[in-house]
Amino acid sequence: MTIIKVENLNKTFKVKQKEKGLKGSIKSIIKPKLNEIKAVKDINFSVDEGEMIAFIGPNGAGKSTTIKMLTGILYPDSGSIEVLGINPTKQRKKLSYEIGTVFGQKEQLWMHLTVYDNLKFFGAIYDISERETEERIKELSKLFDLQEFINTPVRNLSLGQRIRCEIVAALIHRPKVLFLDEPTIGLDPVVKENIRKLIKRMNNEYHTTVFLTSHDVSDIEKLCKRVIIINNGQIVLDDSMTNLKYHYLDKKVIEVKLKKKVDFNSVDGIKVLKSKENNLKIEIDTKKTDLTTVLRLIDPENIIDINISNTPLEEIISQIYRKE
Amino acid sequence: MKKYLYIYKSEIMSSLQYIFNILLNMVGYTVLVFIFFNLWDYIYEDASQLINGYTKNQMIWYIIVTEMLWQASGARKLCRKICEDVRGGNIAYNINKPYSYIGYVISSHLGEMTIKALITIIVGIIFGMIFLNELPQISLIGIIIVLISAFLSILINTILVTAIGLLSFTIEDASPIYWLYSKVILILGTMFPMEFFPKIIQTIVRFSPIYAISYGPARLFVNFDIKNAVVILITQMIYVGIALGISNILYKKGVKKLNVNGG
Amino acid sequence: MLTVVKDIKNQLKVTCISIKYALMREMINKASFLMNIIFMILNNSCFIIQWIVIYSLKSEIGGYSFKQILLLWGISASTYGFAHFFFKKSFSLSDTITNGKLDSFLVQPKNVLISAITSEVEVSAIGDMIYGYILLFLSDINIFKFVLFTLFTICGGIVITDFAVIFASLSFWIGKSDTVADTANDLITNFSTYPDGIFKGLSKILLYTIIPVGITTYIPVKMLTEFKISLTAIVIVMSIILTLLTFGIFYKGLKKYSSSNLMISKI
Incomplete structure (x- = not known):
């Protein structure tokens, strides 16, 4: 079953250019110079249920832009997106019940609250009853070994523990698809390995489809069976990991x-x-x-x-x- | 001294980037002055009436100047910056640099404010000319003295606010102290000349920094008098010294505490 | 219909938890929490001196007696406090938009605008609200006036928030607009602490239209002195219309949202 379907997707950003000094400042107010940057150019791909897919590319290649369009954060200029048969642009709310998101560089958790309180907050956001939330917290904390710090405020956790909690928080409503944008950024190798294990375990346990972007090639090598490489806004490769190795090795x-x-x-x-x-x-x-x-x-x-x-x-x- | 001048100059240059923001700030200044213009226009029955020795035009010019001085000192921003420096630990990096932190803060802040001050002066004068049709009677020398006095006023305000910001070494958050400081100056110095208050408050204002920061320069502009000018300038110089002393003591005490706590 | 009611109930629940958690964060340091509130009350009290001086010169200002000025200040402080306490983030929403910080709210199945503006509370604004009610108690008070005052506080607070959100939403189209929004917000605060009777002509018209001080402050003060059902209804209806308009503008802008991809490159 196809979970994500992207056709002829395009996104352009307008970037204001500013010249140096007073003259430049005044000029940019009166007549701003706009540069168009094509972040995503006419891309097509699809993802099947239960797949773990790696979406990689260098900085500024269009990875984040694509993931943000898939999750309904950004509006595409043209093209069509379907995630679980839902159009993210038109039915953002409906989609958000079905997907989970983790952005490695942005915290979604309340720093001063305990992990437990945070998870209860996310339960409320997704309209899950209190009793149900409690049960899910119990289940998730067992599966992902949160027990030892479940009652610690998030700000006292190590970066690795925090990311683990971010991922668990994204799973509280049992999403069918999980979007992970650079989940291991800034982590040390041991913690990275832990996070990878966690993602794998989740995929095994819940058959969640995983859409992952990363800089770190070992993330991809160890987790994903399929890889899409994007550069300058275009897909340059969409193949299985074995094929990639076979052809390029x-x-x-x-x-x-x-x-x-x-x-x-x-x-x-x-x-x-x-x-x-x-x-x-x-x-x-x-x-x-x-x-x-x-x-x-x-x-x-x-x-x-x-x-x-x-x-x-x-x-x-x-x-x-x-x-x- | 040369390095502080360099800091001052480079801050002027970088403030030019925010010229649009400065112009927008002028909307706020104009609105405030406009409100006071309406208020005093309502209170005065006619132009020749004197209230506590001030004509309507003198009263409004007084507020144009005091409000100008307050706007041009950018005190709120300065206080927030120093509080953040102290609480965020930024100040620790300044300890072993070859300049005094206070010298650095003052010269960079004055640099940041210079363009804004010049524009505020122009806007204030234009506003006064449009709504009041006349300048107070003042000679060219008088104007120069008022400008010197205005500079000293902003300097004193800057150093005092620096001192308040440095209080964050001892109390967690110095911003409530700043609120009170700014409100006392606003009520007792900016909104009314001290002649509007009972004798006892007048005496307090006369011997408080309000005299050097607000009343002095504004009074000189609306009613210039050379004898008064000398008194005001001398008072202001004394206050520069006192304020510098206080902020240096607070800084040294704070840094000592920082060393004990290891930052 | 039933799902709409359920939606609203769930939204309210999440908003309440969000505000509760945000308040808890501020209360971690009890001393500075209390100090912020108390100093804000003191800060506002300073302005009583201003009006004592002014009323010593003339017995009425712009048609307002001294007691009415207290009421004017009370309404201004409580509406300001209400808006800044519950919806603090609407006053820095421009930054939220230009720095791409709406992302985390956009992936949640709740109203983006409401989630974004209720994610922080302003402690000192509690002081503003308390001060507003203190002044109400200093004027002639009865149960009816208390209820009316509260109603106007909520309506006015929402209108101030609407105004802030509309100006912040400009950021969707023109990029950084925090100074424009700040200037606009200060405009309301400044005008709302002076009686409308001192203004004439064009400025008076502006205060009842584009700058909504008429709705947030001037009409409420008149209603608390001499109640009229029609004008009170106008205040309520206008707040609702303005709020709908605000959501419309924000969501229209949201289509232009560029997350953290908006940059200004220097040559």
């Missing part, structure tokens, strides 16, 4: 420490990245030459140490960005 990197130097420069498909005395770092294009050929060039007796690796996903993605 045509390069291998070999680092070897040798007893005697070997010359690779003449071989087609091999690029020497680094060569320092007997230490070598080479990149192999597997479309042009296969790994066995390369290994045959190195006498096993000659090897002190060897390490063969894939190009990191991060690099693959930045390659995709650069191509566009």
Whole structure:
């Protein structure tokens, strides 16, 4: 079943330009210079029920703009959006009962209240009866290990605990889709890992569809089966994670420490990245030459140490960005 | 001294960016003066009537000037800034910088206010000319002395408000103190010349900063008198000294407390 | 119909909790909480001196006796207090809009405007409300006047809020407009503490139309002295119309909302 359907979506922002100094100030009042910035250009995609989808791209690519249009925060200029069959622009309220949102950079919680009071507030916002709210809090706090700080004011929590609570608060009304905008921004690696586990557990438990934007490639690698890459407002790739790896993993990197130097420069498909005395770092294009050929060039007796690796996903993605 | 002048100049430059806001503030100033114009127009039966020694035009000019001085000192903003500096801990970063915090605050605030002060003066004079058709009788030298006195008034107000802001070191929130300060000046200095109050209050006003901040310069403008001018200027200089002393003591005490608490 | 009633009930419930929580936040520091209230009462009391001086010069000002001036001040203070206590954020709504802080309210199934403006309370405004009622008790008071005064406080407070929201909504179209909104709000505060009788001609017409001080203050003072059902009804009807208009303008602007994407780039 299709949960999110986006067709020919467009959004343009007008940005006021201001010149320096007094003259510039007066000029910008009388005749403001407006620059149009196309944040989202004609994008199309759809998401199925229960999917965990990663929506990634560099800063200013249009990720947040898209997620904000999907959740009814921004009005699109043209194109159509359907989330659970609801048009976010026209039926914002109706949609908000069905979706949950977490914006990593913006708190939705009351800082001076305990986690428990916060969750009760969100229960009231979504018109859930008190008894029902209590039950859901019990269930969620068990599932997401909130018990130890459920009665602590939010401002006394660590950043990681706080984000955990933000996510739980977004789940109190059992949304069918969860939108996460940079949920792990500013967190340390251990906490990031925890949050990822939590999101996965939620997806398993409730079959919630997850739409996630992030800078952090490891977020995506570990969580999502499908990835959409957006750059300059356009979708440049929409594929499964395995395909992405398969298609773009045509390069291998070999680092070897040798007893005697070997010359690779003449071989087609091999690029020497680094060569320092007997230490070598080479990149192999597997479309042009296969790994066995390369290994045959190195006498096993000659090897002190060897390490063969894939190009990191991060690099693959930045390659995709650069191509566009 | 040179660095404070530089701070002052760069604040003037950056205040130019907000020229539109300054012009909007003038709407507020004009409305206030307009209300007082209507009020006194209603109270005075005719133009020749004297109330407590003031003609109608003198009374309205008095308010144009005092209101101008208050607007041009931007006291509320300054107080809020210092309270935030103290409470937010920003002030700790200023301790080991090679300038005095008070010198910095005063020069940057005066810089921020200079353009606004000039525009307020122009707007005030235009308002007076349109609604009253005449300037008070004053010579060119008189005008120069009034301008000096006006500058001193804004300077004293700035330093005193700085001192009030520095009280946030000791009490959690200094803004209630500021409210009272501003209201006392408003009622006893801005709205009425001190001749409108009973003798005892007149004496209090005479020996309070209100005399240096509001009454003095405004009185000089509506009824210039060289002997009075000398008294007012000397009083103002003394107040600059006193105010600087108080705010320095408060700052030093506050910083000591900061060191003890480790910021 | 039933769902509408339920909607309103749920909205009211959430609004009440929101205001309660916001108040709790302010009460964490009890000393500064009380000080803010008490000093605001003192602050307002200073103006009595102004009117004592003025009434020592003339026995009536703009058709108002001294007691009526107290009533004028009472109504002004309580409407101001009501608006600033319950709807504090409407007076900085321009910032909320330009900084993209409406986002979190937009994803909730409640009225965006109401959620946004009730998310904070102003403590000192409690002092304004108390002061307003103190002045009411100083004039001739009976139960009827007390009820009437409360009615006008609510209507006037809502009108002041409407006015603030309308000006703040300009931000949707022209970007940062906080100074415009502040100037407009100060206009109401300044005019509402002087009797309308001192104004003539155009300014008087403005006070009963574009600057709604007539509705928030002048008519209420007259009604508290000499009650007329027709003028009271006008105040109520006008507040409702203005509120509907405000919601209309805000929601029209909301379509232009650009979250945190609105930037001014400098060359």
